[in-house]
Amino acid sequence: MRYYEDEGLITPGRCSNGYRDYCRSTVDRVRVVRSLLESGLPVRLIKEVLPHLTPGPGVDTDAVCAEFLREVERYRDRLAAHIAGLSEQRAALDAYLRRARRTDR
Template identity: 75%
Template sequence: MKISEASRVSGVSARSLRHYEDEGLIASGRCSNGFRDYCQSTIDRVFVIRSLRESGLPVRLIREVLPHLTDEPDAGTDMVCAEFLHEVQSYRDRLAARIAVLSDQQAALDTYLREARRTDP
C-alpha cells in the first residue's frame, strides 16, 4: 500500500512513517515509479512502534528491542529482553525523578500564589 493508505491504516502520519524508515525501524518496498510500498507486516510493526512511542520510550530503545518483539525469537532473546527491561526501568526511574521535581516546583508555585492572593488588596 502507498504511504497515504499506510498512514491512514496505521494511524501515524506519513512524516512519521518516513522518520521510522530513516531511523531503521521499518523498511518499505518501492514501486516502479519510486513510491514507497508498505506491506501488512510493516504496518503491524508500526503498531508496535506507535505503542512504544506512546509509552514515552525513545527511538534508541525501540530500535534495540523491536526485532525481538516483531520477529521470530532467536538465541539470546532472553538476555536482550532482560537488558531492555533494565533500560526501560532506568528510563522510568529518570522520568519519575523528573516528575517529582516538577511536582515540587508546582507545589512551590501553588504556595506562592496562595500567599500572593492573601496579601492582594
Template identity: 70%
Template sequence: MKIGEASRVSGVSARSLRHYEDEGLIVPGRFSNEFRDYCQSTIDRVLVIRSLLESGLPVRLIREILPGHTDGSDTGTDRVCAEFLHEVQGYRDRLAARIAVLRDQQAALDAYLRQARRTDL
C-alpha cells in the same frame, strides 16, 4: 500498499512513516518505480512503534528492541529483553525523578500563590 494508504490504515502520517524508515525502524518494500510498498507486517510494526513512542520511549531504545522482538527469531531474546527492560526501567526512573522535581516546583508555586492571595485581602 503505497504510503498514502499505509498512512490512512495505520493512522500515522506519511511524514512519520518516512521518518521511521530514516531511523531504521521500518524497511518498506519498493515497487519497480521505487515507490514504497507497505505490507501488513510493516503496518503492524508501525503500530507498535507508535505505541512505544507515545509511552515516551526514545527512538534509540525502540530501535534496539524491535529487531529481536519482531523478526521471529528467538536468538538472544531473553538477553535482549532483560537489557531492554533494564533500560526501560532506567528511563522510567529518570522520568519519575523529573516528575518529582516538577511536583516540588508546582507545590512551591501553589504556596506562593496562596500566600500572595492572603496578602491581597
C-alpha cells in the same frame, strides 16, 4: 510512515516505479513501534531494541528482552524523578501564590 523510515525504524521495499512497498512484516513492525511510542518510550530506545525483538540467528531474545525491560525500568524511573521534581516546583509556586494573595488583602 515516512517518519518511521527517516528514523530508521522501518525499511520498506521499493516497487519498480519507486513507490514504497509496505509488506506484512513492515506493517507489523509499525504496529509495534506505535504501541511503544504510545507507551511513552522515546524513539532512541525503540530504535535500539527494535532490531532484536524479532528472533533470528544468533539473537538471544531472552537476554535482549531482559535488557530492554531494564532500560524501560530506567526510563520509567527517570520519568518518575522528573515528575517528582515538577511536583515540587508546582508546590513551591502554589505556596508562593498563597503568600502573595494573603499580602494583597
